[in-house]
Amino acid sequence: MATCSLTINGVGIEVDADKTILEAAASAGIDIPAFCYDPRLKPFGACRMCLVDVAGARGPIAACSTPVKTGMVITTNTEVIEGLRKTALEFMLAEHHGDCLGPCQMACPASIDIQGFIALIANGQNAASLELIKQQMPFPASVGRVCPHFCESDCRRNVVDEPVGIMRLHRYVADIDLASDKPFVPQTAAPTGKSVGIIGGGPAGLTAAYYLGILGHSVTIYEAYPELGGMLRYAIPEYRLPKAVLDQEIATITAVCAEVRCNTKLGKDITLDELKAKHDAVIIAVGAGASQMIGVEGERLEGNYGGLEFLAQYAAGKGPAIGRRVAVVGGGNTAIDCARTAIRLGADEVTIVYRRSRSEMPANPEEIEGAEEEGVRFRFLANPIECGCTLEGGHMAQMTCVEMALGEPDASGRRRPQPVPGSEFLMDVDTVIWATGQTLDPVGLDNIEKTRWGFLKADTAGRTSEANVFATADCVSGPTTVVEAVGAAHKTVVLVDQYLHGAKVELPAEPYNHTKGILENINKAEYADREKIARIDPQMREGHERAGDFGEIDPGYIMEQAIAESARCLSCGCQEVHDCLLRKYATEYRVEQPPTLRLEPLPIAADHELVIRDNNKCILCGSCVRICSEIQGASALGLTARGFKVIVAPTLGKPLAESPCESCRQCISACPTGALTAVVPFAKPGPFKLTQTATVCPECSVGCSINAGTYAGQLMAVNAPLEAEVNGGNLCKYGALLVSRLAKLDRVESPMVRVDGALQPATWEHAMSVAASALAKARESGSVKDNIAVYVSPRSTTEETDLAVRFASQTLRGAATVGLTAGAEAMLAQAGDNATFRALGTSDFSLSLGADLADDYPVAATWVRVAVADGGRFASVGSRQAKLDRIALPAVITGQGRLGLTLRALAGYAAAADGAVKHAGEHLGAAVAAEIAKEFTGFDLDNACAQAGVEMTTLASIVDGLRSAQHPVIAVGGEDVGPADAKYVAWLAALTGAGVLRLTRLGNAAGLHAAGVGVAANTAALAAAQSFGSGMDEGGFGGVAIAATNGAGSKPFVVAVAPYLSVALRQEAEVILPGSTLFETEGTLTNAEGRTQSVARALTPVGGRDTAAVLCDLSTRLGHALKRSPSAVAGSSS
Amino acid sequence: MPQASPQPNNGVTEVRVGLASCGMAAGASQVNDYLRDALAEHNIPLKSVGCIGMCHAEPLVEIVSGDGESFMYGKVTPERAKTIVTEHVLGGKPVEDWLVMGCQATAGDYVKRQTRIVLRNCGHIDPENIDDYIAAGGYEALAKALAMTPEQVIEQVTKAGLRGRGGAGFPTGLKWHLTRIVPGDVKYVICNADEGDPGAFMDRSVLESDPHSVLEGMIIGSYAIGARQGFMYVRAEYPVAVRRLRHAIEQARERGFLGKNILGSGHDFDISIREGAGAFVCGEETALMMSIEGRRGMPTPRPPYPSEKGLWEKPSSINNVETFANVPYILSKGAEVFASIGTAKSKGTKVFALAGNVVKGGLVEVPMGTTLREIIFDIGGGIRDGRELKAIQTGGPSGGCIPASLADTPIDYDSLAQAGSIMGSGGLLVMDDRTCMVDVARFFIAFSVEESCGKCTFCRVGTRQMSEILERITHGQGTPEDLVKLEDIAIKVKQGSLCGLGQTAPNPVLTTLRNYREEYEAHVNEKRCPTLKCAALITYTIDADACTGCTLCARNCPVNAITGEVRKPHLIDQSLCIKCGMCQQVCKFNAVTVS
Secondary structure (H helix, E strand, O other), X not given: OOEEEEEEOOEEEEEEOOOEHHHHHHHOOOOOOOOOOOOOOOXXXXXXXXXXXXXXXXXXXXXXXXXXXXXXXXEOOOHHHHHHHHHHHHHHHHHOOXXXXXXXXXXXXXXXXXXXXXXXXXXXXXXXXXXXXXXXXXOHHHHHHHOOOHHHHHOOHHHHOOOOOHHHHHHHHHHHHHHOOOOOOOOXXXXXXXXXXXXXXXXXXXXXXXXXXXXXXXXXXXXXXXXXXXXXXXXXOOOOOOHHHHHHHHHHHHOOOOEEEOOOOEOOOEOHHHHHHHOOEEEEOOOOOEEOOOOOEOOOOOOEEEHHHHHHHHHOOOOOOOOOEXXXXXXXXXXXXXXXXXXXXXXXEEEEEOXXXXXXXXXXXXXXXXXXXXXXXXXXXXXXXXXXXXXXOOEEOEEEEEEEEEEEEOOOOOEEEEEOOOOOXXXXXXXXXXXXXXXXXXXXXXXXXXXXXXXXXXXXXOEOXXXXXXXXXXXXXXXXXXXXXXXXXHHHHHHHHHHHOOOOXXXXXXXXXXXXXXXXXXXXXXXXXXXXXXXXXXXXXXXXXXXXXXXXXXXXXXXXXXXXHHHOOOOOEOOOOOXXXXXXXXXXXXXXXXXXXXXXXXXXXXXXXXXXXOHHHOOOOOHHHHHHHHHOOOOOEEEEOOHHHOEEEEHHHOOHHHOOOOOOOHHHHHOOOOOEEEOOOOOOOOOOOOXXXXXXXXXXXXXXXXXXXEEOOEEEEXXXXXXXXXXXXXXXXXXXXXXXXXXXXXXXXOOEEEEOOEEEEOOHHHHHHHHHHHHHHHHHOOOHHHHEEEEEOOOXXXXXXXXXHHHHHHXXXXXXXXXXXXXXXXXXXXXXXXOOHHHHHHOOEEEEEOOOHHHHOHHXXXXXXXXXXXXXXXXXXXXXXXXXXXXXXXXEEOOOOOHHHHHHHHHXXXXXXXXXXXXXXXXXXHHHHHHXXXXXXXXXXXXXXXXXXXOHHHHHHHHHHHHHOOOEEEEEEOOOOOHHHHHHHHHHHHHHOOEEEEEOOOOOHHHHHHOOOEOOOOOHHHHHHHHXXXXXXXXXXXXXXXXXXXXXXXXXXXXXXXXXXXXXXHHHOOEEEEOOOHHHOOEEEEOOOOEEEEEOOOOOOOOOOOHHHHHHHHHHHOOOOOOOOOOOOOOOEO | OOOOOOOOEOOEEEEEEEOOHHHHHHOHHHXXXXXXXXXXXXXXXXXXXXXXXXXXXXXXXXXXXXXXXXXXXXXXXXXXXXHHHHHHHHOOOOOHHHEEEOXXXXXXXXXXXXXXXXXXXOOOOOOOOHHHHHHOOOOHHHHXXXXXXXXXXXXXXXXXXXXXXXXXXXXXXXXXXXXXXXXXXXXXXXXXXXXXXXXXOHHHHXXXXXXXXXXXXXHHHHHHHOOOEXXXXXXXXXXXXXXXXXXXXXXXXXXXXXXXXXXXXXXXXEEEEEEEOOOHHHHOHHHHHHHHOOOOOOOOOOOOOOOOOOHHHOOEEEEEHXXXXXXXXXXXXXXXXXXXXXXXXXXXXXXXXXXXXXXXXXXXXXXXXXXXXXXXXXXOOOEHHHOOEEEEEEXXXXXXXEEHHHOOOEOOHHHHHHOOOOOOOOEXXXXXXXXXXXXXXXXXXXXXXXXXXXXXXXXXXXXXXXXXXXXXXXXXXXXXXXXXXXXXXXXXXXXXXXXXXXXXXXXXXXXHHHHXXXXXXXXXXXXXXXXXXXXXXXXXXXXXXXXXXXXXXXXXXXXXXXXXXXXXXOEXXXXXXXXXXXXXXXXXXXXXXXX
């Protein structure tokens, strides 16, 4: 290959001359953004993101489609180019209509993946749900009781009916966790050797401690109060958050901390300077816990309390003394908490005095209602001006108030209250609680610079005026809510971690988050088709009843309620949010969401059982349309209309399910955004950040490389890596269906033993001993060879197969193994040169024999299409019509049972050529050459053609095509070519110099064959094992079955190591031991090329051990120690 | 076709009726029907011809005398035809009042001032009669070319300096050469007859009036590049052209100009017609080829250029109708003759569809280098209604608006580009001082929005955003930021679009912004349309002093916004008025004013 030298961004590089600018840049490690580029497809040039500057060109050049030339001077990042890219992104986003993240998560100050944790609840994965929450929120049980739930206010479900009960769902999984034997404590990273001192053990301090601890830092918390929790403990009353819950939850946090020192007050017990010296970093998280009075005369008299002081005294068990008539001044949640506490402490009359009206109250509406139900009274539009104006026996007796009127809105948007002159009135009160604001307690913080409101000053990196001292949450921002403090502290953790690692201290850029807009602007019609389902709110105790004690008011959800409520989630956030290229580049180019051009959202099409199409997120890169026609040959999707109205739609305007769609989901793999997404076989789809494990598809002998995307023990997605050698990023309908097939399997989770005809769960010990004694007996009872057989699924790894073969021969002392079909075995038994799938893709003449490539081995068909698009020729010979016949020249259809005649005629025609037999002999050996010569001595070609019903010219066209091609490839289907005819295929290949791909629907047939697994059904046991095993294997996830008989006619005793319950297992098996699927084990598979490929463990076996482990154990119990087979060398071609 | 009379009646040898689409639309068929009967009685031959280009005077009837003198009658009705037959054909006395050419008729300047190469046969020969074309020297060039080597043919075309008439001006000889040198047995010649610019009809007229000249050019081209198959991609909206082309192709096959072994040269070539469904973008060469292949017409990135990988990935040469029509002329007259016409870099002539606020609109063919002013004033007779020239738009929605101050710009590829516009395929729209340039930009962008294929981001969304901004501005809702944004988007759409459609779509915006910024500013800053065109920014009122109460305006108002009693001043209800201007048009007392 000739090369070109050129310059990209000032760096000279040398690349192959057939590369495009985009590919050249990629090879130099320079990323040129592109949406419509896909290495599987021809350049399209639609998205215009890949424009680059080429010196001397008339304008910007599309890198995806322009070939390199020597001497090119390319710049990928000029101001003009970056401006164009940004504008292109803004254009695409102006057409975009959707939410990257659910509005709930966007509204959550702690950025909890709400959609994700709700989906996990809906999918029955409570533990995973809790872990997901804990990535952002350390005390969900507590916050799940007291949060102002901004999420619910923004929930799109408001448009349909009522918001999802997010807060209670959050609490639900946390309560389950705390009630469990071992509440979740995260793994911490290896110790970093750095220490952090955190001043304040409230929400912010605990959050910082938790996440810094997880990161491996040594954390010490200094808390002034006797116990941790801060506001959660001392400001939130027991009836809202039981202390027991709080204590339990704090224990899961302190589990990752080095030290907790309570009763340690800054400025009294310790000084900032000491901490600065002792720790690598210090975080001030003291909150704003001092009550702020409003400066009314008499407010310091006895009988007056600050709101927080009042609540804290109660929480600390120093029950504050109250009178009979209590006034609580203020309108926030603290005022409500004080009032409801006062009621519970036995006050006759509790009145909240608030200077604005009810609608301006900052407290949660349900809190206000709760207070009202418990008898709290309200005096709106009133403000105290003097306290204790009459003293009765030294006690306060009255408070003077003035009536207020609402004037013009102030900076907060609320109307400013103003006193009405001459409206003063007296209230009879003996206790006044001032819930009128909170402020910083500045003790010990003299050296820290303050804001003009008296809070701590911190820069954008979270640092105070003192070196290595950070400050976070309320002591910086002023009083907020618990969830806001958690969010703030979590950000500080990122900064402190950077600081401790000596990195640049700055918050990472916020990712671009597209939104459909605020709730008021949502087009109701868009949600008109959503079913209305009433929100579930648990039954509370009656107001008068609960006002008498401090028992918890809200019982939370029970399981049925939680599952039903989680089902109400609309899953607004985009399924592709983690992988979306549009979002990635919008973030990189710092794009702001432009005004939408999509005034009428397009309907989301769910017109296919596997694909969801959302044209509102389509950027018209055309990749789906192109991959469907160019690679898949289906043309199920097309572009319709013109200009701005263009959309991708199924052909002929029908639903996708009625189009020629082959369900391969290649369109989804090509989609750079969330316009095409997969239907997943779970109640809620997530999205989740998947763990990708590189492995191999077990479905057929093509052996496609796949990435298994897993989350919380589930296979969620299967993708093909673009760089994969065998399949080049292509995947077919079988691979695409793995996820749902696996999800729908009836997994064997524990051993089972048949008792009185019915399968019963059993312990490993019991099941193993039943199996072992039965097999041992069979082993002793006569001819093992005839009486015991082991079936190995062709979806087993080569190592499992080898182990099973040794189990049969050694442990069982001479049992046979089965697992292949006769056709596959005969085909694999033939010698000859293997071709590769890549060779099929570049072949100038390829021939399909006895296979419907497009239907049975779609990725092989993909390579044929690629070859044909590049000018190659393809021919097909089969007993029945095949999909790929459309592009076959010629396509020969022999009719059922007559394929062999044509194969023989083809071989005979090929053998007649000069030197062909000699040539074949060089490949297959002299003996085969002699066999060929013998077979075709006196061969009557005319007669053979007549018998086969094929024209001689057709044969000639195929054989001459193979012979004259540079890279001829034959793809043969093992199931269709009969055992007797397999040799003709091998002969034809050797006679014409073609490479062969031996295809079978049995994933590891080549591995089984190499391990000596056969097909011969010459004993009753073999027949039983074969028939039972193939019944067991119909789900396609393998296993090993051992059938022991007393000879012909007797019912076999079957022991199966199986990953799932098949019909055969249910009916026949005596003992079932849980086994592993190919996603739960490791080893190798050998594909039709003869390539040995690694299978990696992506999931833990459901039963706890994989098939090999079970076999080893069983073998030991049968008195023979078997070791696992060593892994075959991966990646080599045999 | 009636047999020619051996004894010409009163010296009249032939009567010709222009029967191209434009003539038929104006009523030429009825005139033709009348004349067929009337002249048959007197054995005077009647010939259906194509379009001579005087659209402003259709239907046209030409009386040819034995001495070769020609009299052209304009706006002929069957009634007028009766008089013409009686007085001129039979009586020998021309009806001077109706003459547009011949005798003293000054309208003849319209044709006389032109140089007709492409239109050489238009209006003179019967487009449905190959013999007429042959009699006019047709297919001589082909015979000449087939006697040369293909390289010599390419050399002639190269020497002539012929550049693509579709608008981009790529040298035709070079294009043929590039296609010829790519190895391969299968190559294609494609004629782009997908004339899509609103108001442009040069190609249609040529196809309707002289289809063989295009076929002959294609056949010569096929020989030059070594193609055996040609495609004529023509809009389905041109039924007359399609019909005549079909007929012409059949005739050419019968005579051996198409098919196997053309004129014994050993060269094989045939042409198929492909009808386009009217997508503007299919005039773009790569989209056109996709459309021929039966796929959705969408431009593809170049390279590869069609000369390397074109139709079905085979080397293809694609030229426009007018380009092909020039080829026979070059071959028969010689490259030097052709190259002597025009300017240094732009040779030959260019056909324009002259339209807008000009006195005489129609098809004009002038040598390259002729100034816009000469076309508008000397040929077109100046601005209608005695108004001032304000701007000239060339190249349709892809072109720019050239201000009157640049009217002396000579038309050639480079000068027009310098003036901010393009040659384009030949649309030439004259705008007078009553034209609102913001509205003009809005109009053309609206066209591009509709016609964008939607494939590439810049064109699809950028045209739409420009359109929205222009709508805002013409509705008086524009802001100064809109102007900044508009210009920014226009520049980026030009730089970033995939094909010519998107790359040129912003031209009307950019040139009007450059040349008429004050008009934009008036709309944006003062919410005022200086030319009183933008409906949202104007008010119609009735001057009570001038109004006679004739009720005409009230009766004509389509929304009944005008009330008033007879003989008393009328009043417009502004809340109902849709500002259509009908009242002003019908008022006989100039009582309706607009402000």
